[in-house]
Amino acid sequence: MKLSREREKLLNAIIFFCNNTKHCYKLKLMKLLYYLDFWHFKETGRSVTGLTYRAWDKGTVPTKVYWEIDPPNNPDDLKEFLYVEEEVYDEITGKKKFNIKAKKDFNEKIFTKREIEILKRIVEVFYDARGDLMKDATHLRNAPWDKTIKEKGKNAEIDYLLALDDESNSLTPDIVKDKILFDKQNREVLDSL
Incomplete structure (x- = not known):
């Protein structure tokens, strides 16, 4: 089964x-x-996975993957990479959860150095965190979820441009828009060959 680069990165x-x-x-x-x-x-003006995120009550949700994780909906490529156990009851929250396990080894070679650094940074920050607490963190004032809820309402698509801010590692909106246009033009040229 041939996977797109983004899909392979998502599964890994x-x-x-x-x-x-x-x-x-x-x-x-x-x-x-x-x-x-x-x-x-x-940091780059590009996502890693190409997923679309929506502003749900639970925070930012990549809806395609959200539905695919449910065992009856698992596509073949997900089944090849992951095992999703039927719901496991969580005694702390009183809710059911899906337990997700890897079937394959992690393929570091498909990621850039920056992507690996970000993966490691995320693990360092959220190693012990529980999902319900992380949900609260994505709801912070002026975060992309909050801005989307205020401007577009619930279930609206969250614009990646809302990730940009005044921190030193953040690109400016103009640079990102130029990069997006450049990437689109490159794809069109490559597709025409």
């Missing part, structure tokens, strides 16, 4: 997070993927 990022964090159930995984994509976008 999930493997990395499952192997290197505690409590990596569905909710936490959604937040880890959000941080991977938005932190990378902030």
Whole structure:
């Protein structure tokens, strides 16, 4: 089965997070993927996985992966890389969770050096965190989720440009827009060959 580069990175990022964090159930995984994509976008103007995120009550959610994690919906490529156990009851929250385990080894070679650094940084920050606490962190005032809820309402797509800020590692919106246009033009040229 031939996977797109973004899809292969997504599945390997999930493997990395499952192997290197505690409590990596569905909710936490959604937040880890959000941080991977938005932190990378902030520094480079590109996401790692190409996922679209929406502003749900639970925070930022990559809806495609959210639905794919449910065992009846597992696509073949996900089944090849991951094992998703039927729901496991969490005694602390009183909710059911999906336990996700890796079937394959993590393939570091498909990631850039920066992507690996961001994966490691995320694991360092959120190693012990539980998904419900991470959900609260994505709801902070002026975070992309908060701005999207205020400007577009619930369930709206979260614009990656909202990841940009005044921190020294953040690109400016103009630079990112130029990079996006340049990438689009390059893809069109390559597609025409």
